[in-house]
Amino acid sequence: MKPAPTLSAAFLESAGQSLPKALLELRKQRGTALVDMPLPTRKTENWKYSSKYLKLTDEMASTLPSQGKALTGQEVPGYRIVFLNGVIQPEASEFPKADGIRVASFRDLDDQEAAELADQLDNTLDDKAVQLARLNAARFEDGLLIRLKPDAVLDQPLFVIHEVTADASGSAFPRIFVDAGRHSQATLVEEYRSSGSEPVMVNTVTEFKLADGAKITNVRLTMEGENVQHIGATGVRQQRNARFESHTVGFGGPLRRHDLHVRLEGEGGECKLNGVVVTQGKQHFDNHTTIEHVAAHCNSEETYRNIAADQSHAVFNGRIHIHQDAQKSNADMNNKNLLLSNGAEIDTKPELEIYADDVKCAHGATIGQLDEISLFYLVSRGIARREANVLLTMAFINELVEQIPLETVRETAHTRLNQFFDQTFQEV
């Protein structure tokens, strides 16, 4: 039998030494741990549908240069942090400055802060589940630290622009760590974009630690180009009465993977996860989510919608794990899928693991096509067929897009969705 492929050693050589000592050490340890890491294959359960899209070449092992034209994101109003190929660009960024709120580049941390952070990184993610995203800890060159002291409220949303310039093959490893103190509040928007056309990988990890009563909203727009393989993981741990809200809008690519793992560890915790994915051409997108009800009396609500056109492929795997002591858990997961062509593929798998006996747990998954009768109704009023298709497709995801809490982000999503519709329905 052929041995399973492993990660090329080239991917474990991290170059930049600009981080504080504690983080450099952490990175080195993580790198050592990943030697001979098997790459996912179709036999790897949680990569079953997606491993064939993963194409890591040795050229992609090098770190993309972090200097250069970094003046992106200037159109974003208010607080913004610009990452260029995984490294924060202070001159292009607008850091929030307020009492009780610390927002800083990993590179600017003093030894004590760096040591504290090194102990906290990766504690929200399950190594076995995220696999490839673990590479981030072995390779990150920079990161964004956000610490909110108890009761601190970030007065405006913080936009984080992750820009990748793919003028040569390589990879970028941006990272964010959010430590939200008791009853603090913040909204964080992550937008992933790219320029250039060489094959590159974005390998990104975002972590949230929510203390009692903290409220965090996270918006994630995945919108890189056709040459970018995106492997992302988001880890969340919530204490008593904390609330986490996630809105993701993803556009397909050669490989798109997002793992979202939420642990409800204190009573009264709540999370709401909304996701929209559209794919066309030969694109791919794979969302894997896990919600763990560890403590009793928590609520989770998850709604994901996928739209796949042409020969594209969307995957959704939603797991809800209710631990033995998590009585009175309330979990609701819903995944609806729309296939716009016979050549498109959608794989959906809701998974429930329930070890407590007094819980309410609902899940549903459907796959369908545009409704012919609705289409007939619209065109019978003189509406062009193309426009009717767009109206119905948009209707399928509108409810989720409209829930994104920021108008500028909704507009960005709408603009991109309209481009998607233009390409998808041009021949109707």
Place this chain on the structure above:
Amino acid sequence: MLSIKNLHASVEGKEILKGINLEIKAGEVHAIMGPNGSGKSTLSQVLAGNEAFEVTEGEVILNGENLLDLETEERAREGIFLAFQYPVEIPGVSNLQFLRTAVNAMRKHRGEEEMNAAEFMKLAKEVSKQVDLDPSFLKRGVNEGFSGGEKKRNEIMQALLLQPKLAILDETDSGLDIDALKVVSDGVNALRSEDRAILMVTHYQRLLNHIVPDYVHVLAGGRIIKSGGRELALELEEKGYGWLGIKDEETADSAAN
């Protein structure tokens, strides 16, 4: 205006319409009555262009143009309007957005300027009053959670907005209480004009008390077996479809109840 000649149509290989002949002139109101399964709704759907029905023979001419050559949306733009028996619920598309898109598609077709959101809102509010629908219905999803009567009023509202040449009303009276029937009938009567024709498809004659037709046709087994004036409808009500030798299970059932 509309000339139907020897129209045959089938669905899933089963022939439903077996040679319909019908002439409708501008300004006229025609009623097509018949028992369930006679082909009434099929005729409405075929005229509007539902592709689930296949026309196997015959022709339909609308103002000199061969209707059967046109796509559904082109028929609508040429002035065909079908008020659905079962209006479709489309959550996620607001009624206002739907109506405005439709009205602007028509305006564009006629070479008129499209209406902006504010202009259209004003118009839509006026027309919604005419059919006694609260303007809040404009903001809801198309027919989403509407009662049966509200859906029918929304259909008539669309007819009033789109100002068709030929309005086909498919069982518009079904599921309406007396008050709603009055509102809907008033709406339809407001549509009556010298340059517009109305084709009403109905099982019962009660709608015809409110919208008085010029002609009544009885459809059975996919053919028009009798035509007459308004008195034909009254006679049918009195004597039932059995009078014409037609088996009507639903009428028999309701009589038994």
